[in-house]
Amino acid sequence: MMAETARVLTYRVADMLDAGLTPNMETAIAKVTATENNNRCADMGIQIMGGAGLMMDYEMQMYFRDARVGTIGGGTNEIMRTVIARQMNL
DSSP: OHHHHHHHHHHHHHHHHHTTOOOHHHHHHHHHHHHHHHHHHHHHHHHHHGGGGGSTTSTHHHHHHHHHHHTTTTSOHHHHHHHHHHHTTO
16 A cells, blocks of 8 residues: 555656646655655564564565665655645645
8 A cells, every 4th residue: 555655646746747747745745655655664574574674684674774765865754844844835
């Protein structure tokens, strides 16, 4: 469900760009949703695997690290929330 939510929001932004619009707020919403959902999924994977999920023998440790970078790179999610708030005149 989390991956599909992120996918739908991303497609919505792509459709808006194709229509010649400037979807600043929608892009920020899609970025925050996708990266936070990815972070939650990676956290669940670690939880399921337990200590083995953090061992270099398994790819889960890489997914966990990579998921964390998403919430920081390209503008932190806190900054994205500020962009959203400004677009909403809050």
